[in-house]
Amino acid sequence: MEFSVMCKTRHVLTLIGSVLNIVLSFIVFCFLDILDFVLCFVYKVLDFCIESEWKNPNSGSYSAATLDGSGKIIVSEQGETESEVVYLTSNKFQLEEISDTLYSRPSFVTEVSNQLKKLTFDTITITKSTEKKKPTRSTITINSTIVKLLQGRMIRQYLYPITRWSDCDCQFCNSWTYSTKRTLFVKSDGPKDQAKEDVVFIHGFVSSSAFWTETLFPNFSSKAKSIYRLLAVDLLGFGRSPKPNDSLYTLREHVDMIEKSVLEGYGVRSFHIVAHSLGCILALAIAVKHPESVKSLTLLAPPYYPVPKGESATQYVMRRVAPRRVWPPMAFCASVGGWYQYIARTVSLVLCKNHRLWDFLIKIITGNR
Structure with a gap:
């Protein structure tokens, strides 16, 4: 009872x-x-x-970016809300999906604003134009903030090569600005030339290579360090790695920087990966891109969320x-x-x-x- x-x-x-x-x-x-x-x-x-x-x-407003033959980005305001954007590499434009949560986050203010826009829109009669259609160029929907970033990339310059007023100005936080090399910070431990195998450690969100170097590295035996070369990397935007303000910090950019800084920088041909949280996503992307090179994957707390159909x-x-x-x-x-x-x-x-x-x-x- x-x-x-x-x-x-x-x-x-x-x-x-x-x-x-x-x-x-x-x-x-x-x-x-x-x-x-x-x-x-x-x-x-x-x-x-x-x-x-x-x-x-970043109020969620989008623009239509038209790509013409001269490589210019032509912007015209529209009300679309797609999540595909264009970014510029050294020789071509590539489509890359950007999470719509980056610029489209539902809130009380945006909901009220959208309802007001809908009421205003319903009172306007829209008529189709009968004019002859002009030849159109390839057009996609793109956030106006990203357009500005792309324009900065097209003229090969950083929008903010140094830290901004609201960023920390200490030597540790700005160590990346003192180097002419735009590569990630990598902490290496173990034999340099005679290592039998390489292990790449990738940290998670709001972390750095210290997640590994101050916990695991000191506890590895001398025998393990004589066999394995341990490489812990600070991801783009974290720790002592570059934090460029013109970066969109996409999956592609993270993977490219790891390839440039770790795989190419240290001459890594085949390797094991140990990753935590956000690093697990990057580890999987690297494994997909280099299936012959990755010997094993160790994923700690990987972010996995089954999404219901239609969501x-x-x-x-x-x-x-x-x-x-x-x-x-x-x-x-x-x-x-x-x-x-x-x-x-x-x-x-x-x-x-x-x-x-x-x-x-x-x-x-x-x-x-």
């Missing part, structure tokens, strides 16, 4: 907690939607005042990883970091830019000198 009462009480409390979580989450994230919208324009003004350059906020894969995974809930705390932190670019930039500005101060304070509090 008592057990059944306890079960019913627990069920009721769980139900009440779930309802409170949903209601509170709705209120909190509506507020965060508005706050991020406001911060978007605050940073737009700050960037203009400090860097003397007006930057359009948008990117949006579904985004909702799973960042569910827009205040509880549990990890879900709240992931939601803030995943959905809100400018709130995340503010957190980065406070914490990351001033990491030396925080390190100093933590050492004083913990007594770790």
Whole structure:
């Protein structure tokens, strides 16, 4: 009897907690939607005042980019929302899929804006033009921010070759700017010329090669280090590797940089891969591209989410990883970091830019000198 009462009480409390979580989450994230919208324009003004350059906020607006024979990008505003974009390599344009979560993130502000646009659109009568159609060129839908990045690549220059005002200016964070080589930072351990086998370590998101070099590397036996050459890489945008502001940080770019910095840079012909989290995706891509060279794959906590039929894969995974809930705390932190670019930039500005101060304070509090 008592057990059944306890079960019913627990069920009721769980139900009440779930309802409170949903209601509170709705209120909190509506507020965060508005706050991020406001911060978007605050940073737009700050960037203009400090860097003397007006930057359009990533509000989800798209443009139609037309590619002509001279290699120019012709942009015309449209209301499409496709996720395919073009990027420029050294000799040709290639189509590459960019996750639509990069520029299309549903929020309270965008939903209200879309409803207003729909109401306005419904009051307008659209008539088809009877004019003779002119020859058209190849046209795709592309985000206007990406168009600007592509234009910078076409004239072979970095839009921001140095760090921006909101980035940390310490030597460690900017070590990549001191080098003329645009390659990733790689920490090597073991024999240089007489290694029998190579092992490439790829870290996950919000991490670096230290994930391996400060945990695994010191615990390998001297015998293992005499046989294997251990290569831990800082991915593009992480650790001591380059963080170019004109990069889209696509799967292709990550894989290309690993090939250039590790496989070609260290003369690696056949190798094992050990990867964690985000690194697992890159490891699989490398294995697909170099099936004869990869001897083994060790994947730690690979991100795998079965997507229901008919669902948008990117949006579904985004909702799973960042569910827009205040509880549990990890879900709240992931939601803030995943959905809100400018709130995340503010957190980065406070914490990351001033990491030396925080390190100093933590050492004083913990007594770790």
